[in-house]
Amino acid sequence: xxxxxxxxxxxxxxxxxxxxxxxxxxxxxxxxxxxxxxxxxxxxxxxxxxxxxxxxxxxxxxxxxxxxxxxxxxxxxxxxxxxxxxxxxxxxxxxxxxxxxxxxxxxxxxxxxxxxxxxxxxxxxxxxxxxxxxxxxxxxxxxxxxxxxxxxxxxxxxxxxxxxxxxxxxxxxxxxxxxxxxxxxxxxxxxxxxxxxxxxxxxxxxxxxxxxxxxxxxxxxxxxxxxxxxxxxxxxxxxxxxxxxxxxxxxxxxxxxxxxxxxxxxxxxxxxxxxxxxxxxxxxxxxxxxxxxxxx
Amino acid sequence: xxxxxxxxxxxxxxxxxxxxxxxxxxxxxxxxxxxxxxxxxxxxxxxxxxxxxxxxxxxxxxxxxxxxxxxxxxxxxxxxxxxxxxxxxxxxxxxxxxxxxxxxxxxxxxxxxxxxxxxxxxxxxxxxxxxxxxxxxxxxxxxxxxxxxxxxxxxxxxxxxxxxxxxxxxxxxxxxxxxxxxxxxxxxxxxxxxxxxxxxxxxxxxxxxxxxxxxxxxxxxxxxxxxxxxxxxxxxxxxxxxxxxxxxxxxxxxxxxxxxxxxxxxxxxxxxxxxxxxxxxxxxxxxxxxxxxxxxxxxxxxxxxxxxxxxxxxxxxxxxxxxxxxxxxxxxxxxxxxxxxxxxxxxxxxxxxxxxxxxxxxxxxxxxxxxxxxxxx
Numbered sequence: 001x002x003x004x005x006x007x008x009x010x011x012x013x014x015x016x017x018x019x020x021x022x023x024x025x026x027x028x029x030x031x032x033x034x035x036x037x038x039x040x041x042x043x044x045x046x047x048x049x050x051x052x053x054x055x056x057x058x059x060x061x062x063x064x065x066x067x068x069x070x071x072x073x074x075x076x077x078x079x080x081x082x083x084x085x086x087x088x089x090x091x092x093x094x095x096x097x098x099x100x101x102x103x104x105x106x107x108x109x110x111x112x113x114x115x116x117x118x119x120x121x122x123x124x125x126x127x128x129x130x131x132x133x134x135x136x137x138x139x140x141x142x143x144x145x146x147x148x149x150x151x152x153x154x155x156x157x158x159x160x161x162x163x164x165x166x167x168x169x170x171x172x173x174x175x176x177x178x179x180x181x182x183x184x185x186x187x188x189x190x191x192x193x194x195x196x197x198x199x200x201x202x203x204x205x206x207x208x209x210x211x212x213x214x215x216x217x218x219x220x221x222x223x224x225x226x227x228x229x230x231x232x233x234x235x236x237x238x239x240x241x242x243x244x245x246x247x248x249x250x251x252x253x254x255x256x257x258x259x260x261x262x263x264x265x266x267x268x269x270x271x272x273x274x275x276x277x278x279x280x281x282x283x284x285x286x287x288x289x290x291x292x293x294x295x296x
Numbered sequence: 297x298x299x300x301x302x303x304x305x306x307x308x309x310x311x312x313x314x315x316x317x318x319x320x321x322x323x324x325x326x327x328x329x330x331x332x333x334x335x336x337x338x339x340x341x342x343x344x345x346x347x348x349x350x351x352x353x354x355x356x357x358x359x360x361x362x363x364x365x366x367x368x369x370x371x372x373x374x375x376x377x378x379x380x381x382x383x384x385x386x387x388x389x390x391x392x393x394x395x396x397x398x399x400x401x402x403x404x405x406x407x408x409x410x411x412x413x414x415x416x417x418x419x420x421x422x423x424x425x426x427x428x429x430x431x432x433x434x435x436x437x438x439x440x441x442x443x444x445x446x447x448x449x450x451x452x453x454x455x456x457x458x459x460x461x462x463x464x465x466x467x468x469x470x471x472x473x474x475x476x477x478x479x480x481x482x483x484x485x486x487x488x489x490x491x492x493x494x495x496x497x498x499x500x501x502x503x504x505x506x507x508x509x510x511x512x513x514x515x516x517x518x519x520x521x522x523x524x525x526x527x528x529x530x531x532x533x534x535x536x537x538x539x540x541x542x543x544x545x546x547x548x549x550x551x552x553x554x555x556x557x558x559x560x561x562x563x564x565x566x567x568x569x570x571x572x573x574x575x576x577x578x579x580x581x582x583x584x585x586x587x588x589x590x591x592x593x594x595x596x597x598x599x600x601x602x603x604x605x606x607x608x609x610x611x612x613x614x615x616x617x618x619x620x621x622x623x624x625x626x627x628x629x630x631x632x633x634x635x636x637x638x639x640x641x642x643x644x645x646x647x648x649x650x651x652x653x654x655x656x657x658x659x660x661x662x663x664x665x666x667x668x669x670x671x672x673x
Contacts, residue, residue: 190393190395192391192392192393192395193395193397195360195362195382195389195391195395196389196391196395196396196397197397197408198381198382198383199360199382199383199387199388199389199457200383200388200408200409200412200456200457200460201383201409201412201413201460202383202412203381203383206412210408211397214399215398215399217399294398294442
């Protein structure tokens with residue numbers, strides 16, 4: 001009984017804040033757009049009794065999903081989101097791994113300070129940080145002024161409103177999510193393992209490749225998922241830093257919802273996005289599970 | 297069948313495998329090893345014994361190449377090891393934590409060092425299998441380290457460090473994580489493997505029983521210095537100092553002043569009591585008259601009897617304060633009239649119910665004139 005009440009709390013949380021909204025979104029995605037408030041039909045009319053309920057379910061259909069499949073904008077947006085998410089995850093890994101490694105190798109008294117530095121950006125609003133990147137990357141921005149001042153370039157670089165700016169934004173924003181799990185894996189690495197590897201004939205570099213790298217794999221996988229999953233549905237970064245070429249599903253969803261006011265199609269987009277995301281989420285859970293087993 | 301005793305350290309023609317020449321190691325202000333010189337010979341099982349922080353692990357890490365001496369030289373096979381990296385030494389180490397690679401199977405752990413050498417595939421497999429047989433691990437070859445027991449892990453660590461057939465194997469508290477029974481079994485296994493492979497073993501331990509069991513020679517260390525190097529029997533029976541006598545096994549120390557008498561010394565140990573007699577038997581320590589000395593007597597060499605034994609040089613009356621019953625042995629703590637405590641140990645050859653002494657009994661403790669060791673007090 002005690003156990004039941006313990007798990008009841010997180011489960012009721014999930015039901016209320018995840019399952020119920022999802023069912024609502026799913027229902028809207030099966031409806032049709034309408035000029036009304038709210039802008040879709042049918043509405044569930046309980047006063048009409050059983051007849052009303054069966055009418056309601058009778059008018060729900062998969063029309064919007066068929067629409068998503070028929071218009072190539074949507075699947076192109078999904079694919080482009082996937083591509084951008086994969087590339088930026090890899091970039092974040094490339095930037096994050098050396099930082100996590102340096103943190104784990106730093107003297108112990110330095111580590112809390114370094115950890116603070118990694119987490120510190122969270123104390124400022126995410127939106128403000130993305131806006132400040134606009135100030136850095138724009139044609140008159142600090143980066144271009146610096147490069148022009150140093151004489152490295154003669155014409156300002158066009159970075160803002162391109163995919164490059166999106167990559168920079170994603171890497172910057174999600175870097176802590178990559179660093180922290182890798183750091184956690186590297187930090188608990190027993191130093192005597194590296195000594196043992198050297199003792200058995202490894203150079204420092206081979207010891208890294210044969211011991212450190214494989215033993216930080218679970219941290220890397222966790223970090224990659226933590227970056228990939230939110231990036232796939234990212235809306236703020238592509239809409240602020242990206243340009244017309246940047247096609248991301250989060251942006252499409254926003255436009256359907258607020259510009260076209262087509263709630264049913266927007267909901268269908270969201271449902272498909274969720275289905276796509278379930279795959280990496282399940283893989284992520286498996287990785288965590290495996291790691292827990294290995295720890296025992 | 298006559299078997300020659302293994303004692304290369306007594307042979308002046310024998311070349312030592314390992315030489316420490318005036319080695320000092322400092323960490324900042326702290327002197328971990330203080331100008332030490334010692335020789336270790338091929339095929340020895342050499343134990344570095346001492347309390348934690350005495351520098352024994354530092355000695356070992358310098359041999360492995362993880363630390364460099366601040367001054368002095370370390371020679372292995374006559375070659376100066378200065379600047380030789382750990383992966384370039386024909387030395388392997390078995391780590392205290394075992395340091396098994398958690399992501400590799402037992403088989404791959406053992407093969408790790410051989411792969412670095414670029415050994416041929418079938419040769420490598422044969423060598424790994426040989427090691428698995430030697431350490432009786434064949435059944436566990438496919439398992440990961442976290443899927444086997446502590447004792448098995450210890451054997452994997454041993455197999456892995458022996459796989460490359462090193463000239464010298466270093467063992468850092470190899471049995472520290474095992475329980476007592478398993479530790480004793482493993483000690484004999486270690487000796488067996490050492491004999492079979494003919495490898496020189498240097499073991500670091502704080503457990504004097506372990507050092508005594510496995511080693512051909514024991515170096516007792518304290519505060520960065522080697523106090524005495526000798527065979528286990530010599531360390532026990534002829535300790536060079538009160539520190540060594542006290543560190544190895546149990547001992548009674550009686551302080552007093554020496555007076556030459558006949559074939560040895562009379563030691564005046566307490567006002568108004570008959571002096572204790574000590575007979576010299578080829579010991580080098582010869583104190584002047586009146587020098588402060590310490591008489592060290594092992595508890596098992598002290599006998600205990602209800603009446604004053606006849607024909608024994610040293611007999612003192614006392615009272616039993618405590619009895620420690622250890623099963624096979626009992627240790628009696630006897631308080632002498634002067635307040636000095638003497639431990640006497642007897643083998644329990646009789647059943648418990650028929651023991652002859654109990655608490656508060658007046659008894660006599662006695663020992664022969666050659667039972668004790670005379671040390672600087």
